[in-house]
Amino acid sequence: MNYWLVKSEPFKYSWNQLRQDKRTMWDGVRNYTARNNLRAMKNGDLVFFYHSNDGLEIVGIARVIKEYYPDPTVDGDTWSVVDLEPLKELKKSVTLSTIKQNEKLSQMQLVKQSRLSVSSVTKKEFDEILRLSGTVI
């Protein structure tokens, strides 16, 4: 089992929207590093849902329900998508500033590579964020 984090600007696609939709195709990724992370996702992997620009916090946990396939919104198979479903909302969202201040989290790819829209999360980081959020899966 691997862990990930995806970013979305909430006014484009929010956590609440994902909850309403029940599932979504995670499209629009146009960066090779992010795409490679998408392609490494396996069914059942857990994915933090982060609100960028507005909120700047992790708000929920999604789950991979379909592994990568070609992005149907563009020609060719250069770009990929996966399907996600909402799994659990965090009891307390975890803000970027909290993450930066936390010794166990300050090395997260989210912090190190702030522009990357799909990043990987270690198990330790995942567990620490769960702890901070007061959430049990």
Add this chain to the structure above:
DNA sequence: GCCAACGTTGGC
């Protein structure tokens, strides 16, 4: 609104 970080493009 600014700017740092980073990715991409294109001339050489």
Add this chain to the structure above:
DNA sequence: GCCAACGTTGGC
């Protein structure tokens, strides 16, 4: 293959 110019993302 290098690097300058430019565009985009995203935090502040």
